[in-house]
Amino acid sequence: MKLIGIETATDSCSVALWQNGTVLEHFEMAPRRQTERVLPMVAALLADAGLTPAQLDGVAFGRGPGAFTGVRVAVAVAQGLAFSIDRPVLGISTLASAALAAFDRGAQGPLLTAFDARMNELYLAVYEQQGSDGVHALVADCLASPTTLPPLPAQVQMGTGSGEVHREALQRALPGLQQWLPDGYPRAATIVRLAAPGFAAGEGVAAAQARPVYLRDQVIQGARQ
Structure with a gap:
């Protein structure tokens, strides 16, 4: 099983690949730059592993809580990638x-x-x-x-x-x-490790069902206006 994880909910940005228990991660500090950094990091990670997106079995993402924009970035990237390769997604608590x-x-x-x-x-x-x-x-x-x-x-x-x-x-x-x-950031490496048992148990869902967890209703309501 090959899984990719995406985590952008805080000031850090990270992506990780889980291959049958072995994890490869790219992690960097990127305050307010996750949107521009995450896709190049995904491409670099897959290149380092010698894989194409089609070889992945699932996409895990940090579902929140965290910075509103950062959480949305992880959900959107996970959905887009999963849609493109028709694979399930699974959100993990940041x-x-x-x-x-x-x-x-x-x-x-x-x-x-x-x-x-x-x-x-x-x-x-x-x-x-x-x-x-x-x-x-x-x-x-x-x-x-x-x-x-x-x-x-x-x-x-x-x-x-x-x-x-x-x-x-x-x-x-x-x-x-x-x-x-100190430096208590969520990381894509732990996202994929936490997600692996869920994917193995068939808990992944269709990309359209990927949902963020904000925990703050007033922020969500404001975003919908």
Whole structure:
């Protein structure tokens, strides 16, 4: 099985290829440049692997939450590529992707994964590692104010992601939160690793069914006007 993953929800831009458990990734920081960078990165990745798009079996993408434009870019590119080769797609939580990337770097769970959502809000979740290529949500992805957080496991001692800007408020809710792993970005490499079991189980859907997850209703409503 050969899968490609696309992740553009934060200031980073990455694409990755999963081939029967082996992962090749291209990753770069590209704030507000994902639209111009992602397709050349896909082409370069496939060239490096000696593959054509038609040889892919599925397209995984970071479905959000994250920057509104960045999430839309990943969905649109995944849809376009999947349509062109008539392959299924599968969206993966960007918070889950960032959590697995943090576990790869030695983070210990349960891990608070939080992105700055602007407007004095956070996208956050709590994950524990499940095997070498999986995560399990103890607190599901949600949008919250730093001063009105959902119930969080008291044993959380480490966090990651751009939500560190609200670390002081988070530590008031979680006194044990003493460590923060920097550069907590979602990555295409962890997107494809998390997606592989779903594709193997037949959970991929038609390209037209690819959906972003914004978590902020007012942003979606504003975009539809």
